[in-house]
Amino acid sequence: MTDQVMTDSDRREVRRVTEADYDDVMSIRSSVYDGYDYLPFQFKSLINHPDNEGYATILNGQFVAFCIISKVDGGETMVTRAGRVNKQFEGHGIFKALTSFIKQRQCNGTVCYHAFIADDTNQVILDAISRGELAVLMRKNTDFYKIEHNLRALTEKMDTPKYSRIMCPADMENVFQSNEACVHLFPETRIMCNLIPYRLKKSNIPLMFSDLTLIVGTNDSGWQLITCGTYYKCEKGHVYDLYVYGNSCFMSEHLIIHLKNILKYCHNRLEFLLHCNENQAQEFGTEMKKCQSIKVHGPWKSDYLVENKLK
Numbered sequence: 001m002t003d004q005v006m007t008d009s010d011r012r013e014v015r016r017v018t019e020a021d022y023d024d025v026m027s028i029r030s031s032v033y034d035g036y037d038y039l040p041f042q043f044k045s046l047i048n049h050p051d052n053e054g055y056a057t058i059l060n061g062q063f064v065a066f067c068i069i070s071k072v073d074g075g076e077t078m079v080t081r082a083g084r085v086n087k088q089f090e091g092h093g094i095f096k097a098l099t100s101f102i103k104q105r106q107c108n109g110t111v112c113y114h115a116f117i118a119d120d121t122n123q124v125i126l127d128a129i130s131r132g133e134l135a136v137l138m139r140k141n142t143d144f145y146k147i148e149h150n151l152r153a154l155t156e157k158m159d160t161p162k163y164s165r166i167m168c169p170a171d172m173e174n175v176f177q178s179n180e181a182c183v184h185l186f187p188e189t190r191i192m193c194n195l196i197p198y199r200l201k202k203s204n205i206p207l208m209f210s211d212l213t214l215i216v217g218t219n220d221s222g223w224q225l226i227t228c229g230t231y232y233k234c235e236k237g238h239v240y241d242l243y244v245y246g247n248s249c250f251m252s253e254h255l256i257i258h259l260k261n262i263l264k265y266c267h268n269r270l271e272f273l274l275h276c277n278e279n280q281a282q283e284f285g286t287e288m289k290k291c292q293s294i295k296v297h298g299p300w301k302s303d304y305l306v307e308n309k310l311k
């Protein structure tokens with residue numbers, strides 16, 4: 001291949017990444033996702049997980065691209081995430097070659113689907129969606145909320161939850177077994193936890209309950225609201241990614257449980273990234289404001305979950 005940044009004599013290889021490659025992976029690109037990059041904080045945990053594999057493209061000894069895959073749905077789906085290409089090499093097909101390599105390798109095994117998330121600033125993906133080349137399984141609004149207050153003082157002022165609690169894997173099994181609950185909570189037949197889409201399968205439950213994510217549920221004559229929260233520290237500061245499924249009326253109970261969880265990591269100045277269906281953004285926003293958070297302008301407004309059949 002010959003172009004401005006690469007020549008035929010370049011040595012290019014793709015290889016598995018380990019925990020020891022942290023610095024090289026982070027050197028690929030800064031300010032990924034406009035400063036909301038979870039990879040530095042989660043790298044060790046993600047790369048060492050038995051169902052994940054990280055791959056990098058190395059050009060003349062320099063790491064130029066990276067991507068991690070999580071295998072879910074009993075190994076049927078590979079989810080690519082945290083992808084990045086060195087800015088100098090962007091737009092030259094390096095990322096495409098890396099993901100093609102991974103897909104080919106995974107297709108020899110159990111993997112049949114490739115899923116990923118793209119936000120509404122990703123024009124390449126938006127164009128592919130509008131041409132009908134990619135199928136959108138789920139679209140979530142992403143709203144950004146800031147809390148400037150002392151979190152402990154805030155949790156002390158809030159009422160103790162009555163109907164909501166931290167869920168355990170058996171609770172999620174109970175949800176997945178109930179057709180009524182699944183239709184109500186997950187009409188797209190997926191649940192997202194820590195940026196991974198899961199089919200509503202029992203085999204995914206141990207993956208969803210990781211050390212990175214707290215899942216809260218309300219069961220009041222049936223499952224009413226489930227929220228999945230993941231903390232990370234990034235260039236922007238302390239961030240909590242929160243996916244919400246169900247009725248907003250129990251949201252304040254969920255927020256107090258999540259805020260108590262966040263106290264393990266930080267005590268003030270937190271940003272929530274709230275992912276919900278577009279038609280519920282206003283009602284969830286009202287609940288967010290009740291706990292003294294302020295809606296702020298974020299770099300993107302929605303996330304698309306896209307899936308392709310590989311074989």
Ligand SMILES: CC(C)(COP(=O)(O)OP(=O)(O)OC[C@H]1O[C@@H](n2cnc3c(N)ncnc32)[C@H](O)[C@@H]1OP(=O)(O)O)[C@@H](O)C(=O)NCCC(=O)NCCS
Nearest residue numbers: 032081082083084085090091092093094095096116117118
């Ligand atoms: C997104 C990014 C990796 C693309 O790099 P690039 O050099 O333009 O990519 P290439 O030219 O090799 O190939 C583009 C391919 O990547 C795919 N792609 C773009 N965004 C993607 C995403 N979020 N997930 C998976 N694939 C994606 C495109 O579909 C395209 O494939 P196609 O030609 O089959 O449609 C790069 O712009 C980047 O590092 N951005 C900052 C980080 C980021 O936003 N990452 C999102 C990926 S998780």
